[in-house]
Amino acid sequence: MxxxxxxxxxxxxxxxxxxxxxxxxxxxxxxxxxxxxxxxxxxxxxxxxxxxxxxxxxxxxxxxxxxxxxxxxxxxxxxxxxxxxxxxxxxxxxxxxxxxxxxxxxxxxxxxxxxxxxxxxxxxxxxxxxxxxxxxxxxxxxxxxxxxxxxKIFLPGLLKLKRLIDGGFFGRILSVRGEFGYWVFEGDWQEAQRPSWNYRAEDGGGIVVDMFPHWEYVLHNLFGRVTSVQALAATHVPQRWDEEGKPYPATADDSAYGIFELEGGAVAQINSSWSVRVNRDELVEFQVDGTEGSAVAGLRNCRVQHRSATPKPVWNPDLPATYAFREQWQEVPDNGEFDNGFxxxxxxxxxxxxxxxxxxxxxLAGARGVQLAELGLKSHAEGRRFAVPEVSL
CATH class of the missing domain: 3.40.50.720 (NAD(P)-binding Rossmann-like Domain)
Structure with missing residues (x-):
């Protein structure tokens, strides 16, 4: 003392x-x-x-x-x-x-x-x-x-999502759809927002290695253990420029498209990319659909649509939409103060x-994330789905 x-x-x-x-x-x-x-x-x-x-x-x-x-x-x-x-x-x-x-x-x-x-x-x-x-x-x-x-699980948006789950808002959860990413400049005409090693596999780079550990603990803590993974990775931008302005080949994946089966039967589909331009309210968003309601959660905000307030869209491509779908959702209140997640x-x-x-x-929880990334890369390399065994010492 x-x-x-x-x-x-x-x-x-x-x-x-x-x-x-x-x-x-x-x-x-x-x-x-x-x-x-x-x-x-x-x-x-x-x-x-x-x-x-x-x-x-x-x-x-x-x-x-x-x-x-x-x-x-x-x-x-x-x-x-x-x-x-x-x-x-x-x-x-x-x-x-x-x-x-x-x-x-x-x-x-x-x-x-x-x-x-x-x-x-x-x-x-x-x-x-x-x-x-x-x-x-x-x-x-x-x-x-x-x-x-x-x-990520300490972010306001996901804390609100956890509150909804714990309160039984969704009923039976059916699916989770995640979109993460933004355009990372190549480094030639504008400085890149991320370090160059992120795009070199030999230096430990790659979006699967970086983001799949995040998705493992988000899914595990909120919805249930990941039981299988199927992934496709890509290097959409093959050449970038480093911190000294020198060009180098991008040897690591900059985008990944993953499908994860969860314990309990829900399916999660999460896209991760450093080569996508943002048309979302936040840099990451998760849509959760359940029998009783749905929610869309980002870093800070969370919106819901209950079963009783769900509209009845009808597919008719010959007529313009007469309503704005986003306006039919309700904002979840903070109901408290949220500190920085880190x-x-x-x-x-x-x-x-x-x-x-x-x-x-x-x-041990960290090891589950590495396991999922490793199996995700193996799934990409072999073009098939892999079971994710439980991790224990």
Whole structure:
């Protein structure tokens, strides 16, 4: 427990080694919008009688010392290093967080587990299902708490969708249709919004590897376990330009079209693409249809149409439509405040580490996502559907 000023709430300091904070996700979503946001609000209340707050103390880790120094100075932080081994050898460091490139993540996680650190990591947790499952086994054997980022289920739109499911709004759920994506510029005449490694298979890139782990936990947490997958992947844009303006061949898939059977009988169809122009209200939307009602949920919003208010369209291509279908849906109210999804999951994991509160989104859950991506790529390569076995240690 850290000493505090007289009259102030007692503070429990928690040192977190944050590896990969010079990257887009590690910096923006995890450092700035999660850990530093917690500090800005005065720490995370732990709910005890003394009013203790948990105070996260990040140690920035990366390969480029100058970039680390610049980030530290920008945010008033003092600890940063390029020496991961030294940080892992420090007994005062309790958590290791990883936002590295996927193809270098596994060795770092193994080092951190061996050092007895609690683990929190971006997804995919490994490049292969076998590797992801091994990480889960190692963490269990070491007795360290562990978590994998599953931010989408903490988004306002999907929290509203979960509320509808829990309230029985849909009746029997029949199907889920998902549309995700946007146009990522090739990098020649406009700068690309994503790093070039995303489009090189040899560097761990590809939309199947990136997005199928997301779809696994979204489907699993909301609708039921994925029992089969059939996927078609494509590289629609074969050449792109890197951060130095040099052209390179895109060797990884930039679009994927997946069909997933779910436990309980529902069918999910999700399109993922970095080569599609958006004609949606949000960058990702899920339409859920059930016997009693339907909903369309995005990142923040959710609209519903109940059975009793469903119109009766009649197919007649010879006449123009006299009504706007979108106007026949009702907005689901917030009924509460929604925090940033990344920060919300960080809070749950930190409480899990300190208070041993329940936590379901562990490395085993992360391994399910890697399994689905691996089977999706296998389905694409062999042109057939594959069963998705249950994952266990």
């Amino acid at each position: 850290t000493a505090t000023a007289p009259g102030a709430a007692p503070r429990r300091t928690l040192k977190i080694a944050m590896n990969g904070v010079t990257g887009r996700m590690g910096y923006r979503q995890h450092l700035v919008r999660s850990i530093l946001a917690l500090r800005e609000q005065g720490g995370l209340p732990l709910g005890d009688a003394a009013g203790t707050v948990l105070w996260p103390e990040p140690i920035l880790i990366g390969r480029n010392e100058a970039k680390l120094r610049a980030i530290a100075e920008r945010h008033g932080l003092t600890e940063y290093t390029t020496d991961l081994d030294a940080v892992l050898a420090d007994p005062s460091v309790e958590i290791y967080f990883d936002a590295l490139l996927t193809n270098v993540r596994e060795p770092s996680l193994k080092k951190a587990i061996a050092a007895g650190k609690h683990i929190y990591t971006e997804k995919p947790t490994a490049t292969t299902f076998e590797g992801a499952l091994e990480l889960a086994r190692l963490a269990k054997e070491a007795g360290v708490k562990n978590g994998a980022v599953q931010d 920060k919300a999951q960080w809070e749950l994991f930190l409480k899990h580490v300190v208070l041993d509160t329940p936590y379901d989104w562990d490395l």
